[in-house]
Amino acid sequence: MHDDVVARFRAALPGDLPSTDFVSLRVVDEQAEAFTLRKGVLEPPWSRHDIGAMVTVHTQGGLGYAGTSDLGESGLANAIARAREWAELTRARALFDTRTIEMPRPTGTYRTPVERPWADVPVSERVAWLQAMGALVGEDPRLVDWETSLYAVLTRMRYVTSHGGDITQELHHLAPDFTLIASGEGRVQKRSTGMRGIARQGGFELVAKAGLEQMVTRAREEAFELLTAPNCPEGKMHLMLDPGQMMLQIHESIGHPLELDRILGDERNYAGRSFVTPDMFGTYQYGSALLNVTFDPTIPEQFASYGWDDEGAPAERHHIIENGILVRGLGSTTSQQRSGLPGVSSSRATSWNRPPIDRMANLNVEPGDQSFDDLVKQVERGVYMETNTSWSIDDSRNKFQFGCELGRLIEDGELKGLVRTPNYRGISATFWRNLAGVGDRSTFEVLGTPYCGKGEPNQIIRVGHASPTCLFANVDVFGGA
């Protein structure tokens, strides 16, 4: 893949490159496409092809990068020269000496397992699927807006280094989606997949496997029912979260605070710092003993899987939290060596035009041994919540407040009627210690989202979060205005 670009890169490398220097080329060739049907009208199809390369240079302890969409001989030579110039100009004031960082030397290939590639699906079939979804939504005066969409991305990457690294990866992403807006009784309610939560890797076969037809049919009735539902009750009570809301809960209050670059201070001006400090690793009780969290970019169908990260570290599954104890951070080769802390293969860039930083990839809560009904039976008074709609957390990733599209009362061990505008708030450092029940594999869902923002310059990246339904005790729950 892109052998011609690699050949030009190698030809452009200085012949007298010292053995202590490191130069890498990361070519990203990405094709994205989206089809959307809104209120029965097909919106204009949109597609995008982007290709470019990021050159990174480590020289004499300094670091520089240059991203270019010019993959010709002079474009690559200029990028190498510009990255080298930055490294030389700033090495005297560099935050760390790159000679202390031993970069991986990966070789190999990785490809998402695909049964039916998106590119093989005719436009007419894509449109027909959307129209079939539209037929299920149907017409009702209370449905003031709705849309359903298909969003597919094929990412091809080639990463080569001056010291022998050479990997090729091909990742197929697909995110089918719907959103329904209902209005009535002076209220407006939304039901959706939640931030394109049905985002996975694979081909068009994912659409059938995801069961969106059943989901949209159920969501339609829930949207109507929410219009007349009472406000969510207020008070300290049990909280049960579906995998859709668990995705957000994991992401914000476990994933981000455990990123080593936050702990190292890189993000303090923008995305924030962390309440987690280096001394906590290995001993800190992050959650109850029921909490087991893994970083796992090796699950083929999960949204943020790969063979190697963007520094070339091989994808490996690791426990981040084991039986409630914090054991490992989300930090790349560079961050691990800067901090001296254990990390994972989490160096990722949004595309060729941004340098890699510490990212989550797939971060999952492992299933427990309780059925959905078992979890409900534990609750004397509480609320079950589905699908994130609001998220806010402080810059140390501690004080949070989240809201969901749907709530359902739980009383005396039984699910009762719907409640609208359910919210809850808490503190990461104590919330997970109140984890009172973890659903078994029958409650487990593999989800993801394309929308995680971080970094300077800013980057949006795909993440995956799989989780069972979970139960938390003593949570501050409340409703709308």
Add this chain to the structure above:
Amino acid sequence: MRAWFDSLADHAARQVRGSEGFTLSLTGETSEFARLNRGKVRQPGSVTQCMVNLRLIDSGRHASHSVPLSGDPTTDRTRLDAAFDRLRGVLPHIPADPHLLINETVQSSEDDIPSTLPPAAEMVDAMLGEAEGLDLVGIVASGTMARGFANHLGQRNWFARSGFNLDWCLVHDADKAVKASLADFDFSAEALATEMASARDQLKILARPARTIDPGTYRAWLTPSAVSEILGVLQWGGFSLKGLETGHSPLRRFWKREDRLHPSVHLIEDIAGGIAPDFQGDGFRRPASTAIFTEGTMVGALVSPRSAAEYNRPTTGAGANEQPVSLSLRPGSIPVGEEIARLGTGLYVGNLWYTNFSDRAACRITGMTRFATFWVEDGEIVAPVNVMRFDETLGGLLGDGLEGLGAHAAFLPSNMTYDERSAESMRVPGALVSGMRFTL
């Protein structure tokens, strides 16, 4: 870059067949970024990128495809030809679009200011020199950005700016930090020194023992930065005609005149006073200003060409997402320098962070204080305050709860660099609020 784009537009015009039409929009930049941490350089680099989006239109059907430009004429023309071929393969399989609105009035423009910027490395030197011995974290971003538009009718629009955005914190300890920024088209070492000196002064206050306040309702002065965060969350569908017509906008009650803000609230989309181009990706020109709130009453919305067709309204030249690019809140009468005295006793909120809707239909907003937030007693700053969560309706902030707006509106260029460097901005004053609810 301009000549390169014109050449491509001419090439595109030659590819049109029969009843076809096209639009071509360009987004490009040559940027330098240097990420800083602990007063040192973390990640410096350069990015040169350029994309064009081709939309092919034929008999009411249309679709678009974006391709990167390499700078090599042969490569780029080949990519554009491939985009035409791809779109010709799509159009026969889709229906005509009832909400298609094409700009058929040629409105060409050119707005290109040559760069006077020094090399980015000089700005890095200046930043680190001014912050010698301090824990500085932030980013230097500079360079040239361009936007272009062309269509089959011969319209050509070009916008190019060279500017810089220095965005940083001076950290006292943990989450106690002073946020500062300097953005302009011409770099001035003296202006940087002034901003850094001001940040150093605030840092001294952060060294005082921090106070934790109990949840409750407090009188508050919101700085222009904090007000911009409130207006920022309203951009998520708030001013969108589509959102307002479907009822999903958090401002729907204001749109239906069931509620209103304080009479001193005059909010406009101020293209003439901002730094964004006055044309959008479909080639529609943006008016110099679009009124959104006048004397507290919602009087207008942002209307994309698509919504204009769907709801039979004139477009305001908004993009497809109907978000503002140059929001301006008219200043009030609280004199500069008297803000803390007018506050009396309460919270001086330097920055808000991570705002979202806790009840979208009621326009109730939650978020966190961040960086420099202080407890004030009898018009004197007493202590920094540990971060607190607020949860308050828009009416509580800019409606019945608004006591007054500052006499100076700060110009706040966006520091966002998702995909590319932003050309958006806001111009907002601070706000004195009689009671702001803090919950955690």
